[in-house]
Structures are given as C-alpha cells and as structure tokens.
Amino acid sequence: MGEQALDIRSGLAVLRRHRAVLIGATVLGLAAGVAYTAARPPLYASSSMVLLPEQASADQTPRDPGTEQRVAGSAAVLGPAGRMLRPRLTAGQMAAHVSASAPSSTVVSFSATAASPAFARRLAQAAAASEVDYVKQASSAGISAQQRDFDQRLSELNGSLASLAGQITSTTKRRDTEGPTSAAGRADSTALAQLTAQQADLVLQRDQVKQQAQTAAAGIAPSTASIIEPAATGARPGVLHRSLQYGAVGAGLALLIATLGLTLFARRDRRLRYRDQIADALGSTVVASLGSRPPRTVARWTDLLTDYDPGTADAWALRQVLHQADRRLTLVSLSGDQDALAIGPQLASYAASTGMLVRLVLGQRHDSAAALWASVHQGEEEELRPGLVVSTSATEDPRTTLTITVVVLDRRKPELASVPLRGRTLVAVSAGTVTAEELARAAVTLDDAGLRIDGMVVANPDDLDHTTGRLPQRQRPAHLSLPSRLTGALR
Template sequence: MSAQQLDVKKSWRAIRRSRLLVAAAAAVGLLGGIGYAFLQPPMYNASALIVLPPPPASAAGSATGAQSIDTQVYIAESGPVLLSAGQNVTPTLSTEATRARVKATAVTEDVIRIDAKGPSAKQATGLANAVAQVYLVFITTDQKLPGDLGKRTGARILEEAVNAHGGSMIVHTGIYGGLGALLGAIAGAVIVLARERGDRRLRLRDEISDAVGLPVLASVSSYRATDPSDWANLLEHYTPTAVDAWALRKVLHNLALDVKGGRQVSLTVISFADDDKARPLGPQLAAFAGTVGISSSLVIDQHHDKPSGEVALEIHLVLVDREAPHLDGTERTTRTIIALSAGTVTAEELARLAVATVADDRAIDGLVVTDPDPFDRTIGRVAQAQRRTGSRLPTLLTGTARRTR
C-alpha cells in the first residue's frame, strides 16, 4: 500500500471522526448562502429581438454580413446606447449597471437578441425593450456612425420583451444555500486536516501497539464515572455488553488470570491520572470477574476494597502522571497491563510510561484500549515488520458494541 493511499485513508478517517465539526461548518455555510441569496435576490431574464435589413453587397456582388452583424452587436452594447436606455427605465440605471444587466447576441446574420436582467419581471422586460428602442434610434440617426449606418432604414423590433423567466426565490436560495454548504464543508475539512497534521495522539490500535512494541489485548467501552456514587455503582452493578464481556474475558484469559481455585493471582492496571476513559478499567475488570465466579478485590492507593475471606484475583489500580510517570512504592503483582483510551496519548508519553514501568522491574504484558476509534479496523497484535510487507492482515469488523435504541 502506497504512502499516498495511507495519507488519503488517514485524512478520510480524520474527517469522519470530526464529522460534527464539518457538519457545523457546512451548516454555517448553508445559512451564509441563504443570507446572501436574500441580500442578492434572483434576477428575471427577458429578451427582445431586432431584425436588420439584408447586408449591403460589395462591389464583387458578395454580401458582407459577418462584418455588419458584429458591428451592430458592438453598437447595441456601446456606452451611448446603454446610457440612454438606463435613463429611460424606472428606476434609472447608470451605464455600468446597465452594462452588467444587458447582453447583445447575434442570433443570425440579420437578427440580434437583447437579453436583459432585472430584480422584477417588469424591470427586465422594460430594460430589454429600452435598449432595443435606443439601438434603433442610433442606427437610423442622421449623425455619422461607423460604417455606412447613417439614415439606414429597414431595421425594426421583431419581437418585444413581454414575458420574463427565472426569478424563483426557492431555486435561487437552493443554489446559493447548497453552494454555501459545500464551501463550508470544504472549509471544515481543511480545518480538520490542518489540526490533524499537528496532532500526534495515537488513535489506531496498530499505532498504539507499534509505539511500545506491545500487543493490544482487547478494546473495551469505557464506563463514565465522575463522582463516588458512579464508582460505587460500577463496582456493585456493572453489566457489560456482550462484546465488552467477551473482551474482558479475553484479557483475563490471555493473562492467565481466569482461575477459580488454586493460588492467588494479581494484576496491576496502570493508566494516566487524567485519562477519564481509561481509569475505570480496573474496577470494570474486578466487577466482571465477580460475575464469572472469580472472587476479586480492588486495591487503589494501597486501600483494599475486597470481600471477606481469600480472593482469587487482586487488581491494583495505579494512576501515574503523564509528564513524569513513576511506580515507586506500589506493590508487585503477577501481571501488569497499561490501560489507555484512543486518541488521548502520544507515542512519547506512552514510551515514557513503558520505560518507567520497566525501570521499576516490571514486565508489561499488554495494552487495553478503551473507547477505540469507531473507524479503526486494526487489531494491534501484528508485528510492525509484518505490516510493512503489504500482505493482507486481519482486521476488526467493529471496534466495540454500539447500543441501539
């Protein structure tokens, strides 16, 4: 897979992940387009047709119509004609305003169409007829004009502008609103990509695994706990979804902690103190273990929360500082894992934590990702060198279960 394909996929994931921002920008653009449509109302279009006499023949007997019709179009759009026509309509228009609304076109070698625009059907038809009438005056005048146009006869209005088309406010608003929404969405996407360019946080399981060379054991939905009552409810009434229950069971099994008898085992769950989505993983594991018949206890800052009697699994929750992590004074356990939520940690921060853990003479047995990116199809268990070969790799169909109404 080429680097360009990877960049496109990464950019598309970033846009989908920030789709609310893009949608908000599109909504702002839509409102801006609608507002502009009301400030610049739709214009009506009207047309008048002028027929000219046959062009004069040259000395050799051939007609010179092509040159003649171009001259007539030029005269119809000239400043004197537009100035007089603008003064003959209500409200009056300047030469430049009239020029912006009028267009003369040669339909055939002896027919000219005058197209005029106006904010109302009456103004559009009035301007088209005014230009046509002034043009006829100019080409039949006694004054000397370019070519042999003096006292020319036979030119007349073939069809006056009677009806005007266009001017639909619904269509006008829809066009400008749609264009504004498109431009807003593009602007939102550019903002997202610019922000993503400087964002070093790890979002994909493969990225997280590659940062420290450790496998991702499972992905779990986080439990929202903001006050003591939430934590108490988590320990007493936690009921994971089927997907989360399977993921938690795999964590215990892969760490050989799903024992229901024999020697006591223990697990240290390390997470950053400010990672609100990863902190509840230790209590989630402890509560889940109890539901599958494994007696467990939870140790937080050397404070034990366990039932009476011996327990089969003791889970220690260790919270560390993001900038200067250290595990001094914490108790050794059978297994150690790091819990982190997707999109909250950089490779450097995760590496610092891994170094501090190893420096405390602990072996990290794996990673658990909470709230994975919904568009992440990687699993974080394949060696980085194998991924570079470009061979087809296993992917996840979904990250975590989505609750439906």
C-alpha cells in the same frame, strides 16, 4: 502503489470516523444556501431583441457578432438608454442591470434584471430602443459624410469650369482683335482649342459625379433596424427551485471545505488509533480490547463499581485480562484518558461478579480522575458489591484473590510517587487519545521504577481498526498481495 492505496484508505477512514462532522457541515451549508435565497430572492428578468439592417453592398466589411455585442453594451448605447428612464440612470448603472449579446451578426439581444418586473421590462425596452437609434444615427452619419464628399467634388469641378470659361472668353476676344491669320491669332486659336477640350472633359467629370451622387442617394437609405422582440413583463425563477439550487451549492462547498479541513487535520494528528500502532509504540502486545463507559460524576462511578454488567464480548475480553493476572495486577493509564481509566473499575467489578474476592486499590491519583477518587472515602475500605473492596491504601489482604491497583500518570511529565505491589503490569489506552511520545515517556517512568510492561488493554477500539496488536511488527506481512489478473486469487 501500496503507499498510495494506504493513503487513500487512511483518508477514507478519517472521513468515515468524522462522518458526523461531514453530515453537520453539509446540513449547515444547505441551510446557509436556503437562508441566502430567502435573504436575497432572485431578481426579475426581461429581454428584448433588435434586428440590424442588411448591408447595402457586398463590398462592405461583414459584421462581427463580437463587435456588435461590445457596441451594444457600451456607453454609446446604454448612456442614452438610461436617459430615457425616470429616474435617469447613468451608463454604469445601466451596465449593472443590462447585459448585451449577439446571437448572430444581424441580431442583438438585451437581458435586464431588476427587483421589480415592471422596471426590468423598462430597462430592456430602453436598451433596445437606444440600439435602434444608435444604428440609425450611425447610418445617417455615413450617408451625410458621403453626400458632403460629392458636394465638395462638384463645387471644385464647377469652380474649374468657371475659371476655364473665363479663359476661353478672354482668349476669343484677343484672337478676334489680333486677327485669326496673324501669328498671334493662330497661337490663340490653338490655345482656344485646348481650353475647349479641357472644358468638355470637366463637364463630363461633373456629370459623372452628379450621377454617382444620385445613385448613392437612391441606393443608400437610412437604417431599417427594428425591435423584433419587445420586452415583456419581468419574470423570475421559482423560489423553491432557487433555494434548492443555492442549497446544493452551499452543501457542496461546505462538504468540500470540511473534507479538506479533516484531511489536513488528520495529517497533523499524531494520536494513535489502531491497535498495531499502539502496540508498536511500547513494543508490547494488546491482550484485550473492550468497550468502556467512563462515568462523569461521583455517583456514576459508584454505580459502575456496584452494578457493572458487561456484554458477552466485553465479558470475554475481561476474562482475557484476568488470565494475564496473578494475584496482583497494576493498570496504568494516562491523565485525561477517561475511557482507559474506567477499565480498572470495570475489571474489578466484573471479577467480583464471578465469585472472586477482589481488592481495588486507587493508587496514584491525578486531577483528571478526581471523580473516581471522590467516590471512595479516603483512608477507609468499602465493600461496594459482594466480593469487591475498594480502598486508597496499598495494603494487601491475604484473603483477597486479586488485587488491582489503578495508577494515573501525567501524560506530559509522568512521575511515579510510590511503586505499586509487584505483579503483572498492563497499560490501558483508549484509541485516538494518546501519542507515541506520551506512551514512551510513561514506559520510561515505569521502567525506572522496575515495573515491566506485560501487555496493553485498548478501550473503545476504532470501528475501522482491523488490526489486533497481538503480532510483533516484524511478524506482520509488509503488504497485501494484489489479485491475480487471471484468477483473481491472492498471490
């Protein structure tokens, strides 16, 4: 649970740290949604509704709404509907504009969308008319098939009766010729009786078939499907409502993508952001944390050295750094860390403002700090403000109260060209700029040169950083206790 809570807090911290990115992504997503609505305005929509006929008898299979919906959306209905329009449309083109639904087993609804209100109405009306025609044709086809079956049975019965009548006539003539009292005559009389009985049975069957045909013709009528809701002129939703809808969707998607991207980036980001992490990387403590205002131009560096006036909190932090110094102090920063680079000049300028005689020595330089070195005339000493002398020479003046040497090490291949004057050594680091590996390489270089790291100064600490970096890792609590269920107090 503790690790899960830490992961959640870390994720929330990443999002809060990059809230400007999240806000920008949300605004861009909103703008993209509104622009999409402007580029592709909503289509006009029209609908129609068809009432299907009631079933002729209770023996028929009940209609299925799903089947009726599939039939209404098939080429059998949409194809003829497209041929009703001018210009004609194919079944596929109709399907792109018209959708069918079946709210119940006896009602079919059509919804059509188009770029113009009139065309949307024509599409919906043509689909409804085609559905009515399809139902009527299907019903008429059923009636015709049943009538053909009755006709076929009557034809077969009439043929059988005609054949039987011929046999009765020939048998009667033969009996009259041979004599009814003769043996052959008596046999013919018996056969004649059987033929007459068969004839009566066939006549009865023919009458029954005729009656069934008449009943079917009277009880089954062509379909009475009708359009109960004609298509009206197409309408579309308001552009403002649509813009807000698509804008909200775009903003939500952009925010989600930005959140996922920042979370994945944070998992791969190895830079140190919290003071405890920075202190653990070097096994040292953080002696002070303060705000840094790194100049970007030569003139701005000169202004910082001559007119730097820190706030109350930063002045106290600089005093804590001065308490760590003896007569010599070396401030080491890594290349590209401009916030940390400015700590040395800020400390020297502030110390001079308190009445100290300070000598700021710009020692080992790097291309990333070229503007600071350019603000000082090479090989010459300058008194930029009362009590502050800036030089690139490592010589020491006995009258100087404090000598501050600024050293910039390459973060990838740190090398110390010349060893600064012996004294206290502090490493200046800004939050979220360096990794533990880069700090370790710099520490190894300083140790090889015989310089012991006496502490660290953190520039511009993270707003969400509630650590201090002043306690060694072994002295920190492993985890925070959860509140008691009964009292809510920490255990």
